[in-house]
Amino acid sequence: MEFATFADRAGTIEAEPADLEIVAHVRDLLADADDVEIVARFVQGRVFPAWDSTTLDIGPSACYEAIARAAGTNVSADDVEDRLADVGEIGDVAASYEFGGQQGLGAFTGGGGGTGDDLTVREVAETLDDLAAAEGAGSQDRKVDLLFGLFNRCSSEEARYLARLVLSEMRIGVGEGTVRDVVAEAFDVPQDRVERALQVSNDYGLVARVARDEGLEGLDAMDLEVGRPVQAMLAQAGTVTDALEEWERAAVEWKYDGARIQLHHRPASDDDGNGDGESAGETRVFSRNMEDVTDALPEVVEYAEETLDVPAILDGEVVAIDDDGSPLPFQEVLKRFRRKHDVEKAREDVSVRPVFFDCLHADGTDLLEEPLTARHDRLRSVLSTESGGESDEDVEGLSLLWLTDDPEEIESVDADALESGHEGIMLKDPDSAYSPGRRGKHWRKRKPDVETLDCVVTGAEWGEGRRATFLGTFELSVRDGDDLETVGKVATGITDEKLAELTELLEPHIAAEEGQDVDLEPAVVFEVGYEEIQRSPTYSSGYALRFPRFSGVRSDKDPEDADTLERLERLQGQ
Numbered sequence: 001m002e003f004a005t006f007a008d009r010a011g012t013i014e015a016e017p018a019d020l021e022i023v024a025h026v027r028d029l030l031a032d033a034d035d036v037e038i039v040a041r042f043v044q045g046r047v048f049p050a051w052d053s054t055t056l057d058i059g060p061s062a063c064y065e066a067i068a069r070a071a072g073t074n075v076s077a078d079d080v081e082d083r084l085a086d087v088g089e090i091g092d093v094a095a096s097y098e099f100g101g102q103q104g105l106g107a108f109t110g111g112g113g114g115t116g117d118d119l120t121v122r123e124v125a126e127t128l129d130d131l132a133a134a135e136g137a138g139s140q141d142r143k144v145d146l147l148f149g150l151f152n153r154c155s156s157e158e159a160r161y162l163a164r165l166v167l168s169e170m171r172i173g174v175g176e177g178t179v180r181d182v183v184a185e186a187f188d189v190p191q192d193r194v195e196r197a198l199q200v201s202n203d204y205g206l207v208a209r210v211a212r213d214e215g216l217e218g219l220d221a222m223d224l225e226v227g228r229p230v231q232a233m234l235a236q237a238g239t240v241t242d243a244l245e246e247w248e249r250a251a252v253e254w255k256y257d258g259a260r261i262q263l264h265h266r267p268a269s270d271d272d273g274n275g276d277g278e279s280a281g282e283t284r285v286f287s288r289n290m291e292d293v294t295d296a297l298p299e300v301v302e303y304a305e306e307t308l309d310v311p312a313i314l315d316g317e318v319v320a321i322d323d324d325g326s327p328l329p330f331q332e333v334l335k336r337f338r339r340k341h342d343v344e345k346a347r348e349d350v351s352v353r354p355v356f357f358d359c360l361h362a363d364g365t366d367l368l369e370e371p372l373t374a375r376h377d378r379l380r381s382v383l384s385t386e387s388g389g390e391s392d393e394d395v396e397g398l399s400l401l402w403l404t405d406d407p408e409e410i411e412s413v414d415a416d417a418l419e420s421g422h423e424g425i426m427l428k429d430p431d432s433a434y435s436p437g438r439r440g441k442h443w444r445k446r447k448p449d450v451e452t453l454d455c456v457v458t459g460a461e462w463g464e465g466r467r468a469t470f471l472g473t474f475e476l477s478v479r480d481g482d483d484l485e486t487v488g489k490v491a492t493g494i495t496d497e498k499l500a501e502l503t504e505l506l507e508p509h510i511a512a513e514e515g516q517d518v519d520l521e522p523a524v525v526f527e528v529g530y531e532e533i534q535r536s537p538t539y540s541s542g543y544a545l546r547f548p549r550f551s552g553v554r555s556d557k558d559p560e561d562a563d564t565l566e567r568l569e570r571l572q573g574q
């Protein structure tokens, strides 16, 4: 499909207010697209599959520079930025220039430019792949060159959607749910089977292509793949009473105070069955958001290599421990989690150990549909280094599980969990399947402490005096659909050292500044405690947090994972 056609259809979808009509337009778009795999991603504003943590790694200013270069010699990146400040949206800005005819890479890549001649969605996808792959010295220049080459071949409308795609701001009203429904409709396959295929693959493009080319049979044949992460099953807050009432008995586990990991392991073998001799084996570790964190957690890799002798996908938590093996607070894990350099040194300071509580796949068999208790049994057997007869306590790295209908036993498990330095307990429905990406009622978390909120940091103020070089007084927001609404400001509970760290973290996300006030693009999530939620006209959410306290950065969460206005309202009503 030509990118011009895609841009034209995207424009129609964006202008359409009615949901049903949007679905019809997207359905026609997918049905007409030869490159349905790419179009199904682009229309959601995705360049890569949902499971793939590859990023373009190109900031707004590099994008402005590419636009400026393609727009002509009289335009600078600053002009683009100024226009953005006036117009407010990068798509409108890009569409306001005339591109093409600039000498440089665009001229060599066959584009006459400006008329949307023959740029295809595939060429855009391939160029963005190259752009993402550029690394090392000079890579930023190479990225700008590649992007310039694309813009230089764009008509205004193509440029509008290219700019938005590159900066993850597509926003034409097409979400995951729409694409899921549309794939079912467009290729005449049942919705629940599309849903299942999405759960195991996490790839809307692939599912669309398989549905089109291979129909139901192809979809049903899609399985989990070791190495391709699955969305984590999530929990709701809950009580013991509710759990026992609904399920009669509950599977009770400690709620380990660490960070979620998903381990994908394929052991090395002499022969992988393909008749082509040896296979090297592979271990990958993914975070809650499916980012590849393997290199940061060598202990987990070592554990897998020592323990597992069948291919497996395991779900668990990585916990930081002190020299005696006692758990350290969650923030210590996060220090290790995204560490890219000096991992060995970091490991000397804080070491981590994995604890696994679920098994999604073992030795060629997917287990998502199996009941929790069966998955736990399978987990025990894959983690057991000696054969047979071991209890959970004897198996290193296995989360303990109590199956009980006795509230007193649950209380005592809870007390032990807290005593051991963990967060409390999880209550799980023993008969439930594993539902990737769902925050369903089959998993419930029970935490003793007051609730905290995970808020997006949307603004800040430069400090005064000795704090003049630090950002402080952070503006907090919660999600409301696609919007962010403010709920308060947090300034307390933060040391100077922490402020310096937060400044370093937030400074790249400054979108605008006026005097001491700074607007931040949504990128960072803070966990904050508070005493009360009050109704208040001061903030756009209509609520204010009383005595908000900074408790940490949720670097494992994206703004899309932050708390919602709905949750705030619920908590306020309690």
Ligand SMILES: Nc1ncnc2c1ncn2[C@@H]1O[C@H](COP(=O)(O)OP(=O)(O)OP(=O)(O)O)[C@@H](O)[C@H]1O
Pocket (backbone or CB within 6 Å): 232, 233, 234, 235, 236, 253, 254, 255, 256, 257, 258, 259, 260, 288, 317, 357, 399, 426, 445
């Ligand atoms: N035994 C366990 N079973 C499931 N999750 C566990 C367990 N122990 C610790 N956890 C952690 O608890 C989290 C479940 O809570 P939830 O689904 O609400 O995630 P969350 O939004 O990260 O919440 P929280 O801020 O409470 O960690 C899991 O993501 C996991 O990281």
